[in-house]
Amino acid sequence: MASxxxxxxxxxxxxxxxxxxxxxxxxxxxxxxxxEANGDAxxxxxxxxxxxxxxxxxxxxxxxxxxERERGTRPHRYQAVSSREDHTAExxxxxxxxxxxxxAVLARFIxxxxxxxxxxxxxxxxxx
Amino acid sequence: MASxxxxxxxxxxxxxxxxxxxxxxxxxxxxxxxxEANGDAxxxxxxxxxxxxxxxxxxxxxxxxxxERERGTRPHRYQAVSSREDHTAExxxxxxxxxxxxxAVLARFIxxxxxxxxxxxxxxxxxx
DNA sequence: GCTACTTTTCTACGATTCGTAGAACTTTGA
DNA sequence: TCAAAGTTCTACGAATCGTAGAAAAGTAGC
Numbered sequence: 646m647a648s649x650x651x652x653x654x655x656x657x658x659x660x661x662x663x664x665x666x667x668x669x670x671x672x673x674x675x676x677x678x679x680x681e682a683n684g685d686a687x688x689x690x691x692x693x694x695x696x697x698x699x700x701x702x703x704x705x706x707x708x709x710x711x712x713e714r715e716r717g718t719r720p721h722r723y724q725a726v727s728s729r730e731d732h733t734a735e736x737x738x739x740x741x742x743x744x745x746x747x748x749a750v751l752a753r754f755i756x757x758x759x760x761x762x763x764x765x766x767x768x769x770x771x772x773x
Numbered sequence: 774m775a776s777x778x779x780x781x782x783x784x785x786x787x788x789x790x791x792x793x794x795x796x797x798x799x800x801x802x803x804x805x806x807x808x809e810a811n812g813d814a815x816x817x818x819x820x821x822x823x824x825x826x827x828x829x830x831x832x833x834x835x836x837x838x839x840x841e842r843e844r845g846t847r848p849h850r851y852q853a854v855s856s857r858e859d860h861t862a863e864x865x866x867x868x869x870x871x872x873x874x875x876x877a878v879l880a881r882f883i884x885x886x887x888x889x890x891x892x893x894x895x896x897x898x899x900x901x
Numbered sequence: 902g903c904t905a906c907t908t909t910t911c912t913a914c915g916a917t918t919c920g921t922a923g924a925a926c927t928t929t930g931a
Numbered sequence: 932t933c934a935a936a937g938t939t940c941t942a943c944g945a946a947t948c949g950t951a952g953a954a955a956a957g958t959a960g961c
Contacts, residue, residue, distance in 0.1 A: 734881030744861040753862030
């Protein structure tokens with residue numbers, strides 16, 4: 646129920662990365678810098694978005710339950726409700742739950758996991 | 774890159790359920806019947822969609838790579854490209870891959886898996 | 902081969918979501 | 932109290948999705 650658009654995703658990435666609460670302005674600045682998402686070389690520098698744009702997506706993310714804001718301070722400060730790992734794990738669970746035969750899905754899932762991930766899983770499952 | 778709408782989902786569910794190839798007409802009929810998705814009692818019977826509607830979503834699903842059709846036969850026959858389990862497992866992988874620290878995600882994921890699922894996983898991972 | 906019927910494709914429209922941001926309102930600092 | 936900074940409201944264009952008619956294409960019987 647909460648798939649993210651491109652900008653929403655970028656904002657969440659920032660909130661997840663440095664995970665103190667940030668203001669809309671800070672985020673806007675970081676968004677301009679952190680436009681690593683393409684292969685073209687130097688010279689390129691992400692253009693600044695309007696702060697209102699950032700505020701809009703922050704509000705939308707808040708409505709989706711991914712972000713919470715401190716309303717007390719005046720420049721509101723925003724932060725992710727849960728860590729990226731928690732959020733991602735939760736998403737994985739949602740996906741898993743969308744199929745009737747969860748164990749069959751897990752079987753396929755395990756089949757395509759890397760060796761080191763498999764090792765991680767073994768440890769997590771309480772085995773040597 | 775391939776999230777499904779409600780009707781698209783319903784169609785995939787049908788294709789996944791009885792998984793011989795089906796025609797648009799068959800699917801439309803099943804869609805009318807298989808409207809179990811609400812609590813109101815008898816009398817209710819999903820209204821028939823136009824066949825063109827079903828054909829449209831089938832085309833869209835085909836474009837998304839979830840469905841393939843036999844173009845040879847005249848009423849084209851449609852079927853899911855991969856099983857629901859495969860598809861779901863693949864989705865889980867996509868989600869997992871969307872985070873930088875996959876192992877951390879797996880840790881959280883395992884934390885919220887049921888006991889029997891954990892047991893399944895242990896077996897799948899090659900342990901007694 | 903022509904005609905009636907079936908099936909598929911094309912086009913389209915309303916609703917929702919998302920990127921984007923201006924206009925207007927609110928709060929704060931001097 | 933006034934200007935600057937911040938927030939909310941409103942909006943618009945693109946994309947997606949449910950929905951389906953109109954038109955085109957194939958099929959079957961005559």
